Amino acid sequence: MHSCERPGPGDHPRNVPVEFHANLEVFPQVAYTGPGIRIGLHVQRRKFLRYAGIGAALAGGLAGCKEGPTPAPSKPAASRVWKWKMVTTWPKNFPGLGSGAEFLAEQINVMSGGRIHVEVYGAGELVPAFEIFDAVESGSAQMGHGSAYYWKGKYPALQFFSTAPFGMTAMEMNSWLYHGGGMQLWQKAYDRFGLVAAASGNTGVQMAGWFNKEVNSLDDLKGLKMRIPGLAGEVLKRAGGTPVNLPGGELFTALQSGAIDATEWVGPYNDLAFGLHKIARYYYYPGWHEPGTAMECFINKAAFEALPEDLQRMVLNACRVANQDMLAEYIARNNDALETLVNEHHVELRKLPVEVTERFGVLSEEVTAELASNDDLAREIFDSYRNFLKKSRAWAEISERAYLNLRAG
Amino acid sequence: MHSCERPGPGDHPRNVPVEFHANLEVFPQVAYTGPGIRIGLHVQRRKFLRYAGIGAALAGGLAGCKEGPTPAPSKPAASRVWKWKMVTTWPKNFPGLGSGAEFLAEQINVMSGGRIHVEVYGAGELVPAFEIFDAVESGSAQMGHGSAYYWKGKYPALQFFSTAPFGMTAMEMNSWLYHGGGMQLWQKAYDRFGLVAAASGNTGVQMAGWFNKEVNSLDDLKGLKMRIPGLAGEVLKRAGGTPVNLPGGELFTALQSGAIDATEWVGPYNDLAFGLHKIARYYYYPGWHEPGTAMECFINKAAFEALPEDLQRMVLNACRVANQDMLAEYIARNNDALETLVNEHHVELRKLPVEVTERFGVLSEEVTAELASNDDLAREIFDSYRNFLKKSRAWAEISERAYLNLRAG
Numbered sequence: 001m002h003s004c005e006r007p008g009p010g011d012h013p014r015n016v017p018v019e020f021h022a023n024l025e026v027f028p029q030v031a032y033t034g035p036g037i038r039i040g041l042h043v044q045r046r047k048f049l050r051y052a053g054i055g056a057a058l059a060g061g062l063a064g065c066k067e068g069p070t071p072a073p074s075k076p077a078a079s080r081v082w083k084w085k086m087v088t089t090w091p092k093n094f095p096g097l098g099s100g101a102e103f104l105a106e107q108i109n110v111m112s113g114g115r116i117h118v119e120v121y122g123a124g125e126l127v128p129a130f131e132i133f134d135a136v137e138s139g140s141a142q143m144g145h146g147s148a149y150y151w152k153g154k155y156p157a158l159q160f161f162s163t164a165p166f167g168m169t170a171m172e173m174n175s176w177l178y179h180g181g182g183m184q185l186w187q188k189a190y191d192r193f194g195l196v197a198a199a200s201g202n203t204g205v206q207m208a209g210w211f212n213k214e215v216n217s218l219d220d221l222k223g224l225k226m227r228i229p230g231l232a233g234e235v236l237k238r239a240g241g242t243p244v245n246l247p248g249g250e251l252f253t254a255l256q257s258g259a260i261d262a263t264e265w266v267g268p269y270n271d272l273a274f275g276l277h278k279i280a281r282y283y284y285y286p287g288w289h290e291p292g293t294a295m296e297c298f299i300n301k302a303a304f305e306a307l308p309e310d311l312q313r314m315v316l317n318a319c320r321v322a323n324q325d326m327l328a329e330y331i332a333r334n335n336d337a338l339e340t341l342v343n344e345h346h347v348e349l350r351k352l353p354v355e356v357t358e359r360f361g362v363l364s365e366e367v368t369a370e371l372a373s374n375d376d377l378a379r380e381i382f383d384s385y386r387n388f389l390k391k392s393r394a395w396a397e398i399s400e401r402a403y404l405n406l407r408a409g
Numbered sequence: 410m411h412s413c414e415r416p417g418p419g420d421h422p423r424n425v426p427v428e429f430h431a432n433l434e435v436f437p438q439v440a441y442t443g444p445g446i447r448i449g450l451h452v453q454r455r456k457f458l459r460y461a462g463i464g465a466a467l468a469g470g471l472a473g474c475k476e477g478p479t480p481a482p483s484k485p486a487a488s489r490v491w492k493w494k495m496v497t498t499w500p501k502n503f504p505g506l507g508s509g510a511e512f513l514a515e516q517i518n519v520m521s522g523g524r525i526h527v528e529v530y531g532a533g534e535l536v537p538a539f540e541i542f543d544a545v546e547s548g549s550a551q552m553g554h555g556s557a558y559y560w561k562g563k564y565p566a567l568q569f570f571s572t573a574p575f576g577m578t579a580m581e582m583n584s585w586l587y588h589g590g591g592m593q594l595w596q597k598a599y600d601r602f603g604l605v606a607a608a609s610g611n612t613g614v615q616m617a618g619w620f621n622k623e624v625n626s627l628d629d630l631k632g633l634k635m636r637i638p639g640l641a642g643e644v645l646k647r648a649g650g651t652p653v654n655l656p657g658g659e660l661f662t663a664l665q666s667g668a669i670d671a672t673e674w675v676g677p678y679n680d681l682a683f684g685l686h687k688i689a690r691y692y693y694y695p696g697w698h699e700p701g702t703a704m705e706c707f708i709n710k711a712a713f714e715a716l717p718e719d720l721q722r723m724v725l726n727a728c729r730v731a732n733q734d735m736l737a738e739y740i741a742r743n744n745d746a747l748e749t750l751v752n753e754h755h756v757e758l759r760k761l762p763v764e765v766t767e768r769f770g771v772l773s774e775e776v777t778a779e780l781a782s783n784d785d786l787a788r789e790i791f792d793s794y795r796n797f798l799k800k801s802r803a804w805a806e807i808s809e810r811a812y813l814n815l816r817a818g
Contacts, residue, residue, distance in 0.1 A: 042579075107722070107726060110718065110722045111520065111719055111722045111723050111726060112719065113717070113718075113719035114719075114772050162600070166815075167815055169809065169812065170580065171579065171580060171613070171736065171737075171740060172740060173736045174733060174736070175736075175737040175738075175739075175740035175741045175744075176741070177733075177737070178733075178734060178737040178738070178741075179737050179738045179740075179741035179742070180741045189410060204580070204809070205808035205809055205811075205812045207807075207808075232792045262501075267808070268804070277506070282634060284807070285807040285811055286807060286808060286811035286812040286815055287808070288812070288815060289461035291812050291816070303552060306774045308522070309519065309522075310519060310520055310521065310522035313516070313519045314520050314723070317516060317726055317727065317730045318726065319731045320733055320734075321726045321728075321729045321730060323589075323733065324583060324587075324729055324732065324733040325587060325729075327580065327583070327584075328580075328583045328584040328586070328587040328588050329584075329587070329588045330579060331581060331801060331804065332584045332585070332587075332588035332797075332801075333588070334808070335584075335800035335801050335803070335804045336799070336800065336806050338800075338803060338804050338807075339800060339803070347805060351807075353810065356817075357815050361779065361815075361816075361818070387746070388741075391744035391745065391748060392740060392744050393816065393817070394744070394747060394748070395677070395740065395743050395744045395747050396813060397817065398616075398694040398695060398747075398758060398760075399613060399614035399616075399676070399694070399695060399696070399743070400578065400613070400614055400809070400813060401810070401813040401814065401817060402614075402694055402695035402760065403578065403614045403695040403696065403697070403700050404578070404805060404809060404810040404813065405810065406575075406695055406697060406770075407575055407700070407770075407802065408802070408806065408810060409767070409770070
């Protein structure tokens with residue numbers, strides 16, 4: 001690239017800049033910065049000026065203290081402290097996920113200079129893991145950290161805001177959410193529950209799972225008892241397997257006792273911590289079922305709207321920082337953990353056979369399309385996801401995929 | 410994944426959470442949150458408490474105004490307004506890059522509620538594009554937005570903080586920077602110039618470029634006049650070509666007149682805006698030379714250190730949000746622009762032949778390794794980059810690459 005080389009000696013600096021407006025019209029900015037809001041730069045600038053005003057008022061108020069009594073600033077809210085509870089679906093400090101929620105809270109706490117104090121609660125500390133959605137909806141907690149597919153019982157199409165089998169990678173997911181209309185649709189869905197939606201983490205491509213039976217053909221799926229929840233579980237069922245739903249904490253025992261033949265979990269980082277390599281023979285890839293699972297932070301809308309706009313922006317931006325940071329952490333830790341699993345624990349890596357993944361691909365399309373038939377919003381979400389994926393697949397063909405294949409030699 | 414299923418009816422909520430400390434010890438958090446600082450959660454919490462104290466003092470000060478004169482708060486700095494200039498290497502509002510700098514400034518302005526007001530200047534408005542580094546070092550501007558390879562004349566190893574031929578993808582780059590020690594090394598390099606380093610944007614995989622001559626074999630590179638700067642230009646040179654360095658604004662004319670046979674630029678989004686499809690016959694992929702180019706924001710260290718820590722964190726987090734947002738925008742806009750280029754302008758996409766990319770791969774290793782011989786820090790940066798890449802290649806083999814190939818069918 002290198003877009004701007006040093007201007008020649010005869011160039012007057014004022015002549016160098018070029019305004020690029022034409023292209024911005026061709027591809028209008030639809031950057032997402034908050035619930036239901038499409039903010040162009042001009043609107044943001046107006047907002048800034050408003051706050052500059054508040055800042056000046058506040059400065060005036062403080063300066064006035066030195067001289068003597070002055071009227072209180074019209075918006076003293078800036079000095080108020082909000083005590084917020086963040087409930088999560090993760091065990092306290094669970095690597096990557098629970099620690100990601102802590103990271104998110106710290107960003108808000110530090111950026112707000114203590115004007116917001118978010119306290120994180122692990123699953124079961126205030127409410128059980130799967131009751132955090134209700135807790136935030138009711139306002140008994142202000143924020144929740146989890147992943148949208150946990151709430152499929154509330155509204156099945158929410159699963160698209162986590163991941164879909166044969167769907168988008170982490171990078172594509174962020175692109176759809178922030179610049180492809182995804183966040184607007186997620187917010188539309190959460191409006192029904194009085195919640196503000198924000199993406200807040202991603203695991204990247206997961207592993208297909210740990211198996212004690214070889215998978216060499218479609219026949220090997222018949223009767224295979226595998227812990228694999230959600231849409232992917234339905235895919236396995238239609239391929240002849242028996243999906244089982246088990247909490248993470250029970251995986252080790254279930255696999256060890258032979259109650260299940262296989263389980264998916266996350267990837268090398270989390271799987272190594274669970275010790276799954278000690279009781280399973282084969283580690284299959286790639287994670288067709290969760291190619292880039294997004295975590296979320298949802299916020300009670302009334303609590304969010306009570307914040308001044310600077311704090312609102314801090315909260316949403318903290319979610320975005322946490323979103324990026326978790327993916328960065330997963331890649332770095334997966335790199336290390338994979339090395340440990342292969343070199344120290346001699347884990348056997350296996351690629352799922354083409355026959356199997358082709359069948360999974362066909363069934364995944366079938367299963368995800370059924371989600372769209374529920375209602376108008378579900379159809380809108382499905383169409384948006386599918387159309388974006390279609391285009392990003394074409395671009396990935398000649399960018400990310402082509403490059404990774406080139407680099408692999 | 411689905412880590413925490415609903416606990417059974419007999420479970421007491423207090424028994425559900427599990428603390429995961431063992432694994433955090435195996436893979437200690439080295440999350441990067443600021444220059445030269447490795448902050449664990451406990452340290453961050455101490456910082457928060459300090460700010461909570463300031464918040465309370467401020468609240469007390471304001472409340473006191475209602476009652477009568479009170480002593481001014483000990484840290485009235487919170488109400489000060491910092492007016493900052495951000496100089497950039499981009500033409501004002503240049504799509505993706507210049508607009509990314511504006512986006513960054515807006516995040517700081519809005520989050521700080523006007524306590525910082527960052528004004529963005531396009532290349533040449535205050536100083537020419539390639540003098541922004543000196544301008545920020547000297548303090549005549551507080552922030553700069555560009556890419557680290559522009560400063561190779563200052564210190565050649567800085568190029569690793571932009572991109573390297575056959576190097577890391579955007580996701581891997583972020584992982585190295587934030588969780589693999591990369592940011593610490595970048596900061597170490599910028600300490601020499603009194604600057605604070607921050608990653609602040611990424612283009613993702615670029616395109617190999619626009620060609621008016623076919624590239625079917627290594628022979629076709631002989632004498633090929635191509636605009637391709639930096640390390641990749643040196644690679645082309647060693648492969649027999651003639652690298653040419655031209656400012657972006659001269660590409661169209663140079664390619665049209667036949668002064669050059671080929672040029673790389675960025676990717677579909679920016680290339681379409683430049684109209685390169687009107688004057689070039691073949692659009693080659695993939696971008697072996699820039700597989701995930703990082704943009705940067707550097708900050709005058711004295712200016713940064715004069716800020717209270719809440720504003721410091723806002724500035725650094727705004728950079729991280731801008732980092733993520735630019736990549737998300739590039740993918741979404743590249744998706745659209747590729748469709749336009751192929752369907753409306755009938756651009757012919759071509760893959761570089763294996764013979765050529767294999768040679769580029771060997772030469773790239775040679776050229777990047779030479780950067781490491783300069784001094785101890787350069788060696789440290791090179792070793793860190795290379796070691797991280799080695800591990801992330803192994804993980805990408807069974808995750809991102811395996812999945813993208815699976816999805817492509």
